[in-house]
Amino acid sequence: MAILVSARTLSKYQHLYRSGRCLCTSHSNDPKDTIGPPIKAWKYVINKLNRLVEASERKLETNLPKVYKAYNTVKCVRFIILDTRTYFSVATNMWTGRELHTFSRRELEIYQEMPRDLVKVVLLLLAWAIPVVGNGFLIIGYWFPRVFFTHHLWNESQKQQFGCHKLAHRINHYHQVLQAMDHKAYKHTEGETRDALMAILDKLEHSDHPSPEELLSLKHLFESSPFSLEYLSTHYCRLLSKANGLSLRRSSLSQDALIALHIDRAMMKEGIVNLSDSDMCTACLKRGLNPYGLTRDDRMQFLLSWTSITQKLDETGVSLLLHSPALLTYNATSNIQLMKGKRYKWRRIAPI
Template sequence: MALSIRHFLLGRCCCQRTITSIRFYSSIPKDHVKPPSKVKWYFIDKFKHYIEGYEKFLGTKYPKIFGVYNTFKGGVHGLLSDTRMYYSVTLEMWRGTGLHNFSYRQLQVYRQMPHEMLKATPLLVISALPLGGAIFAVAYFFPRLLLTTHFWTPKQRREFWSYDHKHRLHHLSSVFSGLKKHQKHIEDPELGNRMKKIVQKLQHSVHPTVTEILEVKPLFESYTYAIQKLSLVQKRHLAKGLGLPLRKSGLIQDGLILLHTDRAMVREGIEKLTEEDIEQACFARGLNPIGLSRTERIQYLKQWTQISEEVDEDSISLLLHSPVFLAYNHPTNRGLIGRQRFK
């Protein structure tokens, strides 16, 4: 009898824990993303402290190569500044701060810094070894591969962003093929006809209007084109087309951060962005801005944000497909791949 009571109480306790955890999970606001794990947080903390003492270390230990280092001094300052900002944003996320509370710059840094930190770590570690300071001279000749964006000149940024964008464009062609292929699986006749018109426009080098795109939003929430419905191949091309993580959870999380970055951009004023920020924003959203005026670039970003303002976590797939809807046939994109039309 005592054993039965014990089993009953244990079972009730476990059940209560499950219910509590479910309630906690369901109460998480949709503008929150999962904070970094303890292991990743440890790395962020160590990286931040390492960068803070790096400039003084090189100037003291390697005075002869410090002249070479001066070339990278601005880059180190930029890397240090962004590392501190990334550390601060991460700490705020641990405390439960929602994405809507962060600025455009903070969200930009949060999206970019994990990749930048992984890229910078080998260079910084090797250069701290005996004779390792000479690595700066080597890295100077291979900036795209060995240096983060903080060390690039404005000319190099444009060149390297254009290079990466050109490779992402080929994935947009595969994303468009997936849109066409899965038209036949649309069960709602009205939504099917609307999607068919959009595909026909894109096939004839015409982009649909924002209104037409938002009319098929239900297809990207729980129907044919929702993230959960896409094949692994389609999700891979979608991620590659925007330079996002390949894992579904990472794709959704980075898509959510992109969504709130859009909203912060609107909140702070697109027109107030610098030329470089506008250029980078266009590249990150599927458009090659080279050859376009500032007005044309801003107009594209305004079209994009008209869509993101109507998107939430459930319809994030629509935002991730927006490069195809808004920029698939754009002349600057076609020009970047040799003025050939996408397959």
């Protein structure tokens, strides 16, 4: 993988984090700090699910058989319930106007991830509250954990396997993002701006990556025409959604990207150096890099490169964040190894 941050810079950043300082942005780069409330139907569903989870928890405490303790699921179930409670709490606070920068990294991650797990959570709690059904569900889930269980019930090996499986699907769309970017750059840019974009694409074609400084020098292109989300076609936005593993709806994609910006800021505030190995691997996976086979310093270098870009963005520049997995990890050695030679090789289509 191309080294994006020098060892000297890494040492400097580590010192800043250990001393309790973080790389804060100026006020002009701060993104939008609140999100609007959802439609009434979704609020109704959330409230119903909240009451259902609370009722299921009470039944679980009463009917949980000893066999589940033998399988060490009690602790996992407690984590599921705690994360579910956190999601409902964060969602309620956000919808009433609480500012995003006041939440922790973990709270924002739960808010972003939990909706996908809610159906599984409800099914798990309902099944485990019924002794006979619970046993059957546990057996089925044992054979198909990625389908029926949430990440709370996966062991470390499964977390790695399923995380890489999801990332591989995302990587399959990177070349499509780059092709769409190539076409749009040729049609809608000119002069020095086009030359700079083509230089970045040339690097990617020849197994290299652009530096954060090179990408930031073109930030304005992602804040307005031609690469701001409002200027992209529905097809282009769907490619970005698939490359990032986010919602396919344009409005939801924009909000997910805004929350991702605040997650980056919370991670910087809490200190990247303070992340556990497991959390650091998860952070790399979410940002498009296969962390397995890399050292902790390699992972940290990538996260520092990533945040050196996102700290300069606000809500108008979220498109650059959404392009970053392809721009920063397309030629990463660990990603190429993950694809086992099946990676789609991108070739320039637009003439220079």
